[in-house]
Amino acid sequence: MSKQEKSYTSEAKFMLHGGDYNPDQWLDRPDILADDVKLMQLAHTNTFSVGIFAWSTLEPEEGVYQFEWLDEIFSNIHSIGGKVILATPSGARPAWMSQTYPEVLRVDGSRVKQLHGGRHNHCFTSKVYREKTQQINRLLAERYGDHPALLMWHISNEYGGECHCNQCQDTFRNWLMNKYNGELKALNDAWWGPFWSHTITDWSQIESPSSIGESMVHGLNLDWRRFITDQTISFYKNEIIPLRELTPTVPITTNFMADTNDLIPFQALDYSKFAKHLDVISWDAYPAWHNDWESTGDLAMKVAFIDDLYRSLKQQPFLLMESTPSGVNWHQVNKTKRPGMHLLSAMQMVAHGSDSILYFQWRKSRGSSEKFHGAVVDHDNSAENRVFKDVAEVGQTLEKLSNIVGTNRPADVGLLYDWESNWALNDAQGFGLETKRYPQTLQDHYRTFWEKDIPVDVITKEQDFSAYKLLVVPMLYLVSEETISRLKTFVSNGGTLVMTYISGLVNEHDLAYLGGWHKDLQEIFGIKPVETDTLYPRDQNTITYHNKTYSLKDYATVIELTNANIEGLYVEDFYANSPAITSHQYQSGKAYYIGGRLEDAFQKDFYETLIEELNLAPISNVKHEKGVSVQVRSSAESDYIFVMNFTEQNQPVLFESLVTDMVTGEELVGEVVLRKYEVRIVEKSNS
Structure with missing residues (x-):
């Protein structure tokens, strides 16, 4: 089986339900471990991530x-x-290792x-740590690789962070030497070395930035972030060597994250590389x-975007590896889910492509920082409380959805997201320091499609553009000539492209394009963006578009027209009556440019027009009001x-053709x- 063919579905034709299980915290309580087995069945759970912090x-x-002890846990679950998702324990090392090997x-x-303590505070470059992780992982693979309960490998946990030790400095310099083919001139050209006399004359002069934002050498900051991603991946690849060798058909994952604020x-980390x-x-x-x-x-839309x-x-x-059945313990306010929300939020994950609902955590810890984090089993050890019953309801529902496992979501719309x-x-010292909001801006452009039930692939710049009728590229500040060429090919072959303000300003080294906007972008869009006006929060402007007026905030691009058509005009300021849209x-395609940051009503009207023109109909024919997602x-x-139904009220929906409820078995048509x-x-x- 090739790496690309590996999938948990080769073993599991069912929705995974369960989550992080930490029996190592309860080895002195065999009664608790025995209760776990009974409660797992009552909760309709079937899959458990084990060993994550058990080193x-x-x-x-x-x-x-x-x-x-782990043998017994495998046997109990089997x-x-x-099924067991077996974790490698590198996310938190034992104290003896920090003491013996401070590196x-x-x-x-x-x-x-x-100091020792916390977790994820290990050096990814450390030879000792790499040797130790491989050693323990090899023993795990030898012992459990053929166990019938083993479903997949869970590598470490929530990779993140960075190290600035001498080993990492040397490795960073070597990474740069490789990237720039050993030529300091190439590095200085990319980093714009003469600025503030930052020209590097020897590789030993290079150091990591103390923190992003303090270094004014933006090329250094960008390369350091790239290095952190590559070094994290390198550490991960070192971890999995014995697993690939001894268990080549067992799939491997690690859990990605979201910034929760x-x-x-x-x-x-650049997950497009890690993936x-x-x-x-x-x-x-x-x-x-x-x-x-x-x-x-609004929150459901953000979840859907990620x-x-x-x-x-x-x-x-994908898999939902961690979620909470109730509340967490690290938000500013740790509010628990209201009745009905757990099933709804779980099914939203499945609707957007998850083949699992897994939790952190199975049983609440008795002590330390996670003792009040939500769990399936609370300190009362009861199957009768509301949260446990909510989990069991999700489990019973998932048991009726096995036919969905492995299916995907075909999409004609691509929305381009780029970490770099x-x-x-x-890092750019310009525009509004508090109003750039790149990910949030993409979510604003995603919103209309989500509300209209139009499937969207949120893709990265390396992926195939040709699969889509419509490609939306908001605020793509950094864009290489290679990506520009691919965008040009996409439009020339018949695609529809939407780009916005603050796009195409610098190349992959964060160096501004000379001569104004890149000539190929000018050719595609038929315009020259000549100036970006940044507005204070109280500043007001408006644009007119298709006989309607919309409010504008934060940014407005002054546009020089070459051979494009005007779709919208600015109303106020020194660029009043000049092109805004x-x-x-x-050639065979069409390119739209949106010059300013506009209210949601504009996004709705603009994209609804494109949806109609491009025949981007939803797959289902269920009619509903705002707040209901299909x-x-x-x-x-x-x-x-x-x-x-993501609203606080009852909502009518209309099934225009006969369908079967997969949970109740009833046939539905008409209003429900x-x-x-x-x-x-x-x-x-x-x-």
């Missing part, structure tokens, strides 16, 4: 191993027909070595449901339709009323 229990002293400890940006993709080395994408989702700053529907990004990284179903461009834009027929996964035989937070999952035959 000190697996190897309490250097070279002294204790696997018997006895109830369950494994990270050094922060101020060049201060961190505003629920955007995790920013510190290439995984068999299955998995991620940890912790949206702050029922918060006081946005509607439930789902569609992580699903699109490999164009296949965001790094460079955030343009369109241009380029998402579809498809197989050759059937469409699986998720109808979800969804209660607050209710979800219906129906099957429509394609025969």
